[in-house]
Amino acid sequence: MAGSPLYRIHRSGHGPIWFGPGAGKPAAYRFDAPRGEFGVCYLGRTPEASFAETFLRQPPVRLVTLGDLAGRSLATIHLKRTLRLAALHGPSLARMGATAEVASGDYTLSRAWALALWRHGDDADGLVYRCRHDDASFAVALFDRAEDALEHDSSTPLHLLPTLVGGWSRRYGFGLVP
DSSP: OTTOEEEEEEETTSOSOOOBSOTTOOOOSTTOOTTSSSOEEEEESSHHHHHHHHHOSSSOOOEEEHHHHHTEEEEEEEESSOOOEEEESTHHHHHHTOOTHHHHSOHHHHHHHHHHHHHSTTOOOEEEEEETTEEEEEEEEEEGGGGGGEEEEEEEEGGGOHHHHHHHHHHHTOEEEO
């Protein structure tokens, strides 16, 4: 997996590699540390996964504004080393004694699993899971211990990627408005 790209949609004025939620801030997203024990960087295995995880969080999404796109960029991030990722999908769920709910249900449950994986002696770099609003796509939640594995390649503002955005519009069935 070293050298493989991951993707992240980020605010254009900020760097793409960010492990949140940040010092003194409460957990906000699915696999965030319950009490700030570690930071998490969310990435997609494909640009579509990054889009789904960023823009489709409050369904149904029927319209996306060009303003929403204008403030964000798609980053390509390469891995400098192979990551140790816990798979929260497929047969791994049964082996761990979990269900798919861990990646799509209540955040209290997913945060508890992230904390347990972070504390586990295998020193996982993070976890891979099916996107909640596109379960054909996979996302990655990396713990801050994996920061050394990430190398930012490039970022392109979303409004400069009309073909890609048009493909997302067709895939997810939303319209674009000013």
